[in-house]
Amino acid sequence: MTHDTFTTRHLTAGCSVCHGTDAHWTGPNAQALAAQHHDRTxxxxxxxxxxxxxxxxxxxxxxxxxxxxxxxxxxxxxAA
Structure with missing residues (x-):
């Protein structure tokens, strides 16, 4: 069975050391950027x-x- 579906995904990411609780990266690449930042630092x-x-x-x-x-x-x- 197939369904008509509509999916949205919103990503935010950040570094606790550099940005605290504020998001620094947004969009589809946010997760990859957070992972790369962790790997580097x-x-x-x-x-x-x-x-x-x-x-x-x-x-x-x-x-x-x-x-x-x-x-x-x-x-x-x-009448007007």
């Missing part, structure tokens, strides 16, 4: 990964009227 580094997975797609609600159409139907015949 032997500093304690960290990486946080936030993963979000969504299954399926939003179902369109055909009852939802376009806001301009809704306003026009309410104000029709009313």
């Amino acid at each position: 032997k500093h304690h580094t960290w990486c946080e990964v936030h993963l979000s997975i969504r299954y399926g797609t939003d179902v369109r609600d055909d009852r939802q009227a376009d806001i301009e159409d809704a306003i026009a139907s309410v104000t029709k015949g009313v």
Whole structure:
């Protein structure tokens, strides 16, 4: 069985010695940069990964009227 999925991944990383608790590297290479920094300096580094997975797609609600159409139907015949 296959699912429509949408996955996002957000990475932040830093060096406890150089940056404390502040993130210094972000994006898809953050984990690799933290590992490389550790290998070069032997500093304690960290990486946080936030993963979000969504299954399926939003179902369109055909009852939802376009806001301009809704306003026009309410104000029709009313003098401006």
